[in-house]
Amino acid sequence: xxxIEVVLGDITREDxxxxxxxxxxxxxxxxxxxxxxxxxxxxxxxxxxxxLAPCDPGEAVATPAFDLDPPVxxxxxxxxxxxxxxxxxxxxxxxxCYRRSLEIADELAARRVxxxxxxxxxxxxxxxxxxxxxxxTIRATPTNVEHVRLVAFDQATYExxxxxxxxxxx
Ligand code: AR6
Numbered sequence: 804x805x806x807i808e809v810v811l812g813d814i815t816r817e818d819x820x821x822x823x824x825x826x827x828x829x830x831x832x833x834x835x836x837x838x839x840x841x842x843x844x845x846x847x848x849x850x851x852x853x854x855l856a857p858c859d860p861g862e863a864v865a866t867p868a869f870d871l872d873p874p875v876x877x878x879x880x881x882x883x884x885x886x887x888x889x890x891x892x893x894x895x896x897x898x899x900c901y902r903r904s905l906e907i908a909d910e911l912a913a914r915r916v917x918x919x920x921x922x923x924x925x926x927x928x929x930x931x932x933x934x935x936x937x938x939x940t941i942r943a944t945p946t947n948v949e950h951v952r953l954v955a956f957d958q959a960t961y962e963x964x965x966x967x968x969x970x971x972x973x
Pocket of ligand 1: 813833957
């Protein structure tokens with residue numbers, strides 16, 4: 804079971820084996836965390852993404868991380884659910900994002916993986932529910948990943964993730 808850490812910061816500065824991005828189905832980049840990762844990784848990231856697109860919500864695919872610095876080996880692109888009120892399977896899709904990203908990390912033998920708060924920005928998923936899903940899904944997924952870093956970009960997200968982690972017992 805991985806050690807889970809919640810940190811406040813910019814995920815593009817993470818020193819890990821793989822960084823997860825909250826992408827859209829085109830894998831071409833966008834705003835938010837995806838835009839930041841694409842800017843830091845350089846234009847080859849969009850070309851590599853386009854070659855694997857489209858990516859369905861709840862799925863994940865990997866590309867090299869190109870120019871990310873500190874050097875990261877892989878970007879795992881996962882597509883969250885667009886929040887439509889919660890009655891359209893959004894929670895299951897979000898859980899699948901975390902599960903599939905860990906499965907891809909295992910295929911890549913990545914031991915340290917950083918995640919953003921998937922779907923909680925442009926896609927509108929409520930942060931409190933998203934934090935619970937992130938922690939409970941990571942806990943429930945068998946994986947060889949040793950360290951998961953949940954990178955919050957703002958204090959409110961940090962607090963939601965930290966309290967969900969505390970409630971989960973570690
Ligand atoms: N480091 C860590 N977290 C960040 C960073 C960063 N540099 N920048 C933003 N966040 P969002 P989504 C946080 O909107 O809701 C894109 O256009 C942000 O504060 O990036 O899954 C994609 O291409 C929020 O907590 O992703 C898709 O079209 C979290 O990352 C769409 O947005 C997720 O917000 C995906 O929307």
